[in-house]
Amino acid sequence: MRSVETQAAALAALLAAATGAEPRLVSTVDGIRIEADLPEELAPTTHVAILGALAQGARYGHLRTHDGDTVWVEIDKESR
Numbered sequence: 001m002r003s004v005e006t007q008a009a010a011l012a013a014l015l016a017a018a019t020g021a022e023p024r025l026v027s028t029v030d031g032i033r034i035e036a037d038l039p040e041e042l043a044p045t046t047h048v049a050i051l052g053a054l055a056q057g058a059r060y061g062h063l064r065t066h067d068g069d070t071v072w073v074e075i076d077k078e079s080r
Helices: 004-019 042-055
Strands: 024-027 031-037 059-065 070-078
Touching: 004 031, 004 042, 004 070, 042 070
Parallel strands: none
Antiparallel strands: 024 031, 031 070, 059 070
């Protein structure tokens, strides 16, 4: 089983490749949250790559603000 840090790094790399932006990793009580800003225009292949990365987490979502769009995915800590 991969560690939560390894999983987070892998998802961050997928999101970086898809978005062209450096994702942010934030430690939470339950695990790690990865956030990535989205480009204004998404090609269909980029959209599929982002959704594939998000689907690998425990939870994911999309935030829309006046500054732009951000996707996030959370990975839970390993079971004790």
